[in-house]
Amino acid sequence: MATSEPRATGADQDPNTANLRPPSGTYEYAWMHGCTRKLGMKICGFLQKNNSLEERGRLAGQKNLLSCDNSDSESRFRRTEIDFSNLFARDLLPAKNGEDPTIQFLLEIVDILTNYIKKTFDRSTKVLDFHHPHQLLEGMEGFNLELSDQPESLEQILVDCRDTLKYGVRTGHPRFFNQLSSGLDIIGLAGEWLTSTANTNMFTYEIAPVFVLMEQLTLKKMRELIGWPGGEGDGLFSPGGAISNMYSVMIARYKYFPEVKTKGMSAAPRLVLFTSEHSHYSIKKAGAALGFGTDNVILLSTDERGRVIPADLEAKIIDAKQKGYVPLFVNATAGSTVYGAFDPINEIADICEKYNLWLHVDGAWGGGLLMSRKHRHKLSGVERANSVTWNPHKMMGVPLQCSAILVREKGILAGCNSMCAGYLFQPDKQYDVTYDTGDKAIQCGRHVDIFKFWLMWKAKGTVGFEQHIDKCLDLSQYLYNKIKNREGFQMVFNGVPQHTNVCFWYIPRSLRGMPDSDERLEKLHRVAPKIKAMMMESGTTMVGYQPQGNKVNFFRMVVSNPAVTQSDIDFLIGEIERLGNDL
Amino acid sequence: MATSEPRATGADQDPNTANLRPPSGTYEYAWMHGCTRKLGMKICGFLQKNNSLEERGRLAGQKNLLSCDNSDSESRFRRTEIDFSNLFARDLLPAKNGEDPTIQFLLEIVDILTNYIKKTFDRSTKVLDFHHPHQLLEGMEGFNLELSDQPESLEQILVDCRDTLKYGVRTGHPRFFNQLSSGLDIIGLAGEWLTSTANTNMFTYEIAPVFVLMEQLTLKKMRELIGWPGGEGDGLFSPGGAISNMYSVMIARYKYFPEVKTKGMSAAPRLVLFTSEHSHYSIKKAGAALGFGTDNVILLSTDERGRVIPADLEAKIIDAKQKGYVPLFVNATAGSTVYGAFDPINEIADICEKYNLWLHVDGAWGGGLLMSRKHRHKLSGVERANSVTWNPHKMMGVPLQCSAILVREKGILAGCNSMCAGYLFQPDKQYDVTYDTGDKAIQCGRHVDIFKFWLMWKAKGTVGFEQHIDKCLDLSQYLYNKIKNREGFQMVFNGVPQHTNVCFWYIPRSLRGMPDSDERLEKLHRVAPKIKAMMMESGTTMVGYQPQGNKVNFFRMVVSNPAVTQSDIDFLIGEIERLGNDL
Structure with missing residues (x-):
């Protein structure tokens, strides 16, 4: 491979062992003397190019005889002007002479991204620049989404990258409140950049030794926070909370009816699952996918705050048994999607123990509160669960995707899912193959979701996550206090929110005096969508809305972004009033 | 937000619309005059810091009254010396004055990554620096994987990043042949860096407008390559081929027995699935997970090249029907994991039509060959499939994860999976909500896997993928030709490989004269693991091995990395001989 860079002298001098940084000043010096150094390196590069030594240098540890620079085994990048209009993907590494264009x-990409990052945190930047699908498909100012047979120049690729960001949504913007996942954590981002550069797969220790161990240690810490003795148990990172919840149903079934794995659902009686009417739809999706049927996912009634009523659970278990069905599994939600409600886990656990049912806690949204000494009591009883879903990509600000399924009983994940594929999980490897995780998963290839989270935990410590969570909950309480008695605002439920979810209607002036009636409800139902549409058109902020049960469309405000301040909450209130007052 | 950078004058002047680059020379100039510019910016930053205007600048389009630099709305990054030993995650954005430390x-991270990238393509670098799990857990030269309550400095975080790469495996190295996914595509990598910076979610157009459209257009192109008329149909990117295959089984079931969605598997007769004994284990995993049971996944016999024997399929269908079971689904593998075999799709499709069965083609590994005019005939008949799995992250070199499930019938994915969650998929949004993809998926949040692939396709064109595929297959044929008659090598099956898989035993000198016997087989079974262990210890190369059926451990060589040359193939042969000769 040709190069224009100084080189390490051999593979045994791994560059990663070099000092973290050259002596202070070296870098500036390199810049000042860029021209002469460059000339030297060109000569050096020419010599290297014309020598196929590295092609012949077969054995690890063998030194390259040719070395231009022994002292600088890890060089700092140097930026030069390159004309990308005549360069193509084929000119980058592994192409001959591809190193400099590659770097x-x-x-250039990093330039685009760092500018984007700076703007994301800048409140004078829009959250989004909204366009309808047909507008983007027609091509905005030359942004052509169509693919073609022939390659584009790298200059065009850079333009495409800018355009992609330009027409996207800044989910890290301090005024983006639209989803449970928001924010742009810099450490997490660095972790993702590294993960994609390492480009490996979690299924075996063989090709992901460090990441596999990081996953193991991190899952253990999470289990300790749940409260399982000694952090014992099992788990995996999965591609999102819905899949984590699906795992929980699968392993519950395997625990009680292991023959279903080989014989199918016909080997089991009619099994039923229980979950809150406020719970995430993934429990129903799992019921449909795994062959239970959505009719056998029984929805539990909730109190006015959206929390499961334990007596309703018990009544429905008894009812199911009387019908000859077999209750299998109860999902308790720790932080519901819309209300942010925490089901009373201890009371539900009592019932699960009484009737010998699997208890799963869906803490996809609320699991993060386990890291806060102030708020973890909301999950009291979680240590009694058989399995827990916990998505660090939600409340803890880890970049998407990062979701864990945690299981109290060791070995059951593998028991449920293993197929012992010989080509991956050879028993005769030279290392302890219990570290291979692939056969526990329903996936084969599995993306490395752990590193960004591990790195954030290292960088913030548990206390950093705690501070983040406490701050977000404080901000929600600030919002609640500001609007609970404010003219034009009406809370969907009373009382301080349990999580960061604040649910409210905005009542435009025209509806304020109006008596309760179907007409008023119909009109109110249309208010939130109208305000949301105007918000998106103006690009100033984004917040979600939805109906729930018999309640017409209302706003659901959530905070999970550390960039949010009280001024952003004030801004949201003002913006809703500005846009909605005269509707 | 405080800043030390020049600013755009307002949100309506989106920085992304700025020219791609400043006039030639500007950048160098900025460097030369860094000191005076910096001073100016410090003053400017001070003024901005002490003015909360952006906090009050509420409406989009409103200009910032204070602006330090009107001409340079997108600044190029400048590198400065910072002492990270006293900085922590909390000092980065969104912290006040966090912009400069953030950049x-x-x-620094980019420096680590670009050095890693350069070394990855450098053959004098080891593929891996192997350590056993207990060694890494004990802490290598201070590399501590444990997490703690208190934060680490950013300097330590940078060291951790270096160590993570140091002890990992270079899957992009030209001598890494261990998995179907290998290589480090620079465009794909840039795409991943951008994706993680955008940090959004595919479930709605609302928060991923550009990515949703890219996915739609790319899936259409893929369906065109499959040969479905007009590229019509449906599809999704999923977290890997196993999940894509699981989708295919789910939608087949929904097509023939839609009532299973609500009533569960008890509403259907005993359904059976058919797949090759050489097929990927994910079909069996899907059978277990979805409630069919692995006993109802019937394995089909193959010829000596690992291709399904159509007559065996028909015989087993008839047998199942005679037993009163209901054949539902046939999986034809296009590129099997170990042999790289392509099942005869047309003959299988004939049988599926005759018996009215769902035909799925698992092209996770071989789907890429559709882009090669020379090799696409191997998937002849794929246009008759009802669904196709195709993983661009394998043969096409797209970074992990990137897998598509493609479906011929429009609407069936949504029919199968939709649960109509009101909080995400509001029908009263201001845009055409048919662009929201979330309710088609079994996931809720879905990672953006499309962008890197779309960007690679833009940058290479279809012809670029074609060249890549043709080159990899040529290299495999080169290997095959080199070893088919070479002393010490024995092919597992005869004939030119259909895909890049080349399967062979290496016979150490001590076994060469030995007559066929159980003892010889036992000894031969131990050869590949021993050579592999030595390879990993020396770090020079990596290649997979496994047993298959009654065949003892053999090597499976695959090529999917564009960095591989004939010299690397020669190297592998030589390395196996060097390590294995005297076993």
Whole structure:
């Protein structure tokens, strides 16, 4: 491979062992003397190019005889001007002489990204620049989404990258409140950049030794926070909370009816699952996918705050048994999607123990509160669960995707899912193959979701996550206090929110005096969508809305972004009033 | 937000619309005059810091009255020396004055990554630096994987990043042949860096407008390559081929027995699935997970090349029907995991039509060959499939994860999976909500896997993928030709490989004269693991091995990395001989 860079002298001098940084000043010096150094390196590069030594240098540890620079085994990048209009993907590594264009191309990308990052945190930037699908498909100012047979120049690729960001949504913006996942954590981002550069797969220790161990240690810490003795148990990172919840149903079934794995659902009686009417739809999806049927996912009634009423659970268990069905599984939600409600886990656990049912806690949204000494009591009883879903990509600000399924009983994940594929999980490897995780998963290839989270935990400590969570909950309480008695605002339920969810209607002036009637409800139902549409058109902020049960469309405000301040909450209130007052 | 950078004058001047680059020379100029510019910006930053205007600048389009630099709305990054030993995650954005440390920290990360990338393509670098789990857990040279309550400094975080790469496996190295996914595509990598910076979610157009459209257009192109008329149909990117295959089984069931969605598997007769004994284990995993049971996944016999024997399929269908079971689904593998075999799709499709069965083609590994005019005939008949799995992250070199499930019938994915969650998929949004994809998926949040692939397709064109595929297959044929008659090598099956898989035993000198016997087989079974262990210890190369059926451990060589040359193939042969000769 040709190069224009100084080189390490051999593979045994791994560059990663080099000092973290050159002596202070070296870098500036390199810049000042860029021209002469470059000339030297060109000569050096020419010599290397014309020598196929590295092609012949077969054995690890063998030194390259040719080395231009022994002292600088890890060089700091240098930025140069390159004309990308005549360069193509084929000119980058592994192409001969591809090293310099590769580095310069990546630095251009980094330039685009760092500018985007700066703007994301800048409140004078819009949250989004909204366009309808047909507008984007027609091509905005030359942004052509169509793919073609022939390659585009790297200059065009850079333009495409800018355009992609330009027409996207800044989910890290301090005024983006639209989803449970928001924010742009810089450490997490660095972790993702590294993860994609390492480009490996979690299924075996063999090709992901460090990541596999990080996953193991991190899952253990999470289990300790749940409260399982010694952090014992099992778990995996999965591609999102819905899949984590699906795992929980699968392993519950395997625990009580292991023959279903080989014989199918016909080997079991009619099994029923229980979950809150406020719970995430993934429990129903799992019921449909795994062959239970959505009719056998029984929805539990909730109190006015959206929390499961334990007596209703018990009544429905008894009812199911009387019908000859077999209750199998109860999902308790720790932080419901809309209300942010925490089901009373201890009372539900009592019932699960009484009737010998699997208890799963869906803490996809609320699991993060386990890291806060102030708020973890809301999950009291979680240590009695058989399995827990917990998505660090929601409340803890980890970049998407990062979701864990945690299981109290060791070995059951593998028992449920293993197929012992010989080509991956050879028993005769030279290392302890119990570290291979692939056969526990329903996936084969599995993306490395752990590193960004591990790195954030290292960088913030548990206390950093705690501070983040406490701050977000404080902000929600601030919002609640500001609007609970404010003219034009009406809370969907009373009392301080349990999580960061604040649910409210905005009542435009025209509806304020109006008596309760179907007409008023119909009109109110249309208010939130109208305000939301105007918000998106103006690009100033984004917040979600939805109906729930018999309640017409209302706003659901959530805070999970550390960039949010009280001023952003004030801004949201003002914006809703500005846009909605005269509807 | 405080800043030390020049600013755009307002949100309506989106920085992304700025020219791609400043006039030639500007950048160098900025460097030369860094000191005076910096001073100016410090003053400017001070003024901005002490003015909360952006906090009050509420409406989009409103200009910032204070602006330090009107001409340079998108600034190029500048690298400065920062002492990270006293900085922590909390000092980065969104912290006050966090912008400069943020950019400098990310540039340090980029420095680590670009050095890693350069070394990855450098054959004098080891593929891996192997350590056993207990060694890494004990802490290598201070690399501590344990998490703690208190934060680490950013300097330590940078060291951790270096160590993570140091002890990992270079899957992009030209001598890494261990998995179907290998290589480090620079465009794909840039795409991943951008994706993680955008940090959004595919479930709605609302928060991923550009990515949703890219997915739609790319899936259409893929369906065109499959040969479905007009590229019509449906599809999704899913977290890997196993999940894509699971989708295919789910939608087949929904097509023939839609009542299973609500009533469960008890509403259907005993359904059976058919797949090759050489097929990927994910079909069996899907059978277990979805409630069919692995006993109802019937394995089909193959010829000596690992291709399904159509007559065996028909015989087993008839047998199942005679037993009163209901054949539902046939999986034809296009590129099997170990042999790289392509099942005869047309003959299988004939049988599926005759018996009215769902035909799925698992092209996770072989789907990429559809882009090659020379090799696409191997998937002849794929246009008759009802669904196709195709993983661009394998043969096409797209970074992990990137897998598509493609479906011929429009609407069936949504029919199968929709639960109509009101909080996400509001029908009263201001845009055409048919663009919201979330309710088609079994996931809720869905990672953006499309962008890197779309960007690679833009940058290479269809012809670029074609060249890549043709080159990899040529290299495999080169290997096959080199070893088919070479002393010490024995092919597992005869004939030119259909895909890049080349399967062979290496026979150490001590076994060469030995007559066929159980003893010889036992000894031969231990050869590949021993050579592999030595390879990993020396770090020079990696290649997979496994047993298959009654065949003892053999090597499976695959090529999907564009960095591989004939010299690397020669190297592998030589390395196996060097390590194995005297076993």
